[in-house]
Amino acid sequence: MNNSASARTTELDVSAATAPASQPDRRWYSARSLRKEARNNYQLYLMMLPPLAWLIIFMYVPMYGVQIAFRSFRAVDGISGSPWVGLKYFKKFFHSYDSMQVLANTFEVCFYTLLAGFPLYVLLALLLNNTNRRRFRRFVQMSTFAPYFISITVVVGMLIQFLSVQDYGIVNNIIRFFGGEPILFMTKPEWFSSIYTWSNIWQGAGFNAIIYIAALAGIDQELYEAAVVDGASKLRRMLHIDLPGIMPTVSITFILAIGQVMNLGFFDKIYLMQNSLNLDRSEVISTYVYKTGLASSLPNYSYAAAIGLFNTMINLVLLLLANRISRRVNQTSLW
Structure with missing residues (x-):
């Protein structure tokens, strides 16, 4: 009996020790x-x-006004007093004769700018990081960063001057020098996307490369030392150390860029570059919304709000897709 009693006592002690403590x-x-x-x-x-x-104040509170896209908004009645019309203005946009052309122009300019500029920003950061001459690196950083501070209006004026067919047009003077015929760049619809994109890249290359230069500065220097000891060239170090080291940063910035791809932050630049001859390729959603919602003699705020909301929904869908693809490909995502 003593053995059985001691055994039961031992079991009780063990169970008490292993029992979970009361959770707070x-x-x-x-x-x-x-x-x-x-x-x-x-x-x-x-x-x-x-x-x-x-x-x-500036992002969430104004969302109350989004409902005018679904109302026939009248200023005298206010937002809440205007009658509901459902998807009337969305249907109106899709049934308009120029909606498909505006969408096509927007996609062309946006994705041309993204796909042409994004790799160049990364490449510029990689090249600057692997440059041994400090003075040359500082000169390149300064010369590529300085255009970012030039006003958009001044940049468009410079483009008009440089691409002019007059004697002061630098580009056409070079074409004449090699025996070619001058080109009216600003009036040719087929040149609009290229002029807009490459002038954007020139203006923003240094600014957009800063974040990748900062990411490269955080890579462990012992990796470079080990690579040098193993005889790796600069190209090998760039491919096997630099790129993998900044790939999470590249993925996050690319996802964010995809989410803003339809916004066209340089609306004023496109608007200033537009003229009656290149309008077939330069009319994008942002300028179309401005002209129909504000600049028209009979402004239609509900119609403009519907187009802007549709544009935002495209950005949201692209952001979700880019985030999901990035999470599956390289396990890096916003959420």
């Missing part, structure tokens, strides 16, 4: 942790307040 209230624990975190790092939370307030 997770909600109370998380609230206490949050208060403690806020108290210990209140300076950081105070620094977050201005951008958070800006985000709420």
Whole structure:
């Protein structure tokens, strides 16, 4: 009996030792942790307040006005007083004779700019990172970064001057020098996308390469030292150390660029480059919305809001697709 009693006592002790402890209230624990975190790092939370307030005021509050895309908006009635019309203005846009041309122009300009510029920004950062001459690297960084601070209006004026057929047109003077005929670049619809894209790349190359230069600076230098000892050339180091090291940054920035691809941040540049002769290829969604919603003698705010909302939905779908593909390909994504 003594043996059996001691055995039962041992089993009770073991079960008591292995039994899970009573779990504290997770909600109370998380609230206490949050208060403690806020108290210990209140300076950081105070620094977050201005951008958070800006985000709420300028990004979320205006979303209330999106509903005018589904209403026949009249200023005297206000947003809530205007009658609902459903998808009337979306159907109106798709049934208009120039909707497909506007969409095609937008996709052409946007993806041309993205696919031509994005690899060049990465390549510029890689080349600058592998340049041993410090003065030359600083000169290239400065010369590529400086155009970013030039006004869009000034850039368009420069384009008009450089591409002019007059004597001061540098490009056409070069064409004449080699025996060619001058080209009216700004009036040829087929040249519009190329002029817009490559002038954008010239203006933003240095600025867009900064983030990749910063990512390259964070790569462990011991990897380069080991590669040099093994006899790896600069090209090998670039392909097997630099590119894999910045690939997460490249993936994230590419996803963000895809999500903004339809926005065309340089609306004013496209609008200034437009004329009656190149309008077939230069009319994009942003300029079309401006002309129908604000610049028209009879502005249709609901119609313009519907087109803008449709444009935003395209950006959202592209962002979701890019994020999903990136997560499957290289396990890097926004969420």
